[in-house]
Amino acid sequence: MSSPHQEQTLALVIDHIRNTVNEDWITDYDIERGTRFNDDLELESIEFVKIAEALQAHYGTRLAIIDWLSGKSIHELIGLSVGDLADYIAAATETASA
């Protein structure tokens, strides 16, 4: 079960994705926890970095998205999903505010 905090974080991440991509198809595209950045959204790395930077700016120093990514294997990076990113952010921000 995901907590309200996790759900809010997921919604915020999805919002940032839609705003960054800003193309006609993404308005109606279902973005869920399991949606993958590479395979499903076809995001280029530069776009992913923009989304990460926007989220980083939103949450400030409580997050270290780039450090989190650098601990991943190439297989994990390829399969990275919206839920993976949202869960990391939710965990990092919950610990920090607790």
Place this chain on the structure above:
Amino acid sequence: MARILFTVPPLTGHLNPALAVADALTAAGHKVAWAVHARQLRDKLPPRAHVYPLDAEDPDDHGIVHPQVRGLESVRLFFEDYTLPIAERMLLPLEAITRSFQPDVMVVDHQLPGGALVARKLGLPWATLVTTSASILKMSPLLDAWVEGQYQTLQARYLPPELTVARPDFSPHRVIVFSTESLLGTQHARIDAPYTFVGPAKGDGRRPVAFPWEWLKPDTRKLLVSLGTVSRDRDTRFFEVMMAALAELPAVQAVLVAPESLAALAPPNVLIRDYVPQLELLDQVDGVICHAGHNTVCEALSRGLPMIVAPIRDDQPVIARQVIDAGAGLFMRHGKVTPAMAKSLIGQLLATPSLAENAQRLAQDLRAAPGAQGAAECIAALALQPALRKVA
């Protein structure tokens, strides 16, 4: 007169520049031989080419195994399922071929590291041919470390430990890149190697391809739409979207390099061909929509053509970014683009003078670069440096 052994993978984008370089070396009187996967490449080489098959005892046809993957996953699979298996299986046959032909110099495509390992083991002077400038860039510490790990495993099975290096794929003697530094940009640091940037190969060596030139009208704006040889048959969605967009732009004519089965669906201003004389066609068009394959990008830019880049896999996202950063192209998301978006992008492509201006600025450098002739001179020069030869 030098004896020069070429080894390239069975991929069109890697073969074509090598053909042009070999052509220039042959014209200069050098003796060229090819160590290649002959079942796939024999009919693409000159009829009198001296060919040593690498696949005499290799039953596999080494196609791209996962044509559907995209992005970083294709980079991983290209290594794991294509480059490394080919490298391992060619090591012993190529070593035997090399001992038999006794080249003064080896010319090894960057994506055929088996050739690099044999040149290193035998202590021969050798040059690396790099057909995509994405290969020479440091991308991210994570990806770079993974690539080094892949090469480590490959070397451990063949080279004595004292010959093992972090990046065996780059020749310490000469690395010839078919691009220019102005297109490469400064976004990423480069892997350390002795580079010579020669621009697109230019010279030919390609076989003539028939084309209905009379179909092109004098009073239209013209586009070439191509996803390259690897992705042409990937799926038809992209081409269907392009046709839907182009149907609403009757003043534009477009040639789509796509499966001929789509011809029945094509509006009157779209011509479907499954193979085209790309260089001659580029001389006739006003813009290009492509996958940002390195050769297509350099060939189009050297004619000052602006483009829409719809990268899919391998090096394409990196090359697409170079074109966009240079101000000569617009981004299109290959698997998501809608007819409305495509129509709007095509409109922008043809109506934004700065795109063509930047393409023309890059064209000056690309045209001034020495191409296959310059590459041939670099290679011939290696033959005159006996100090590079390590063992008898």
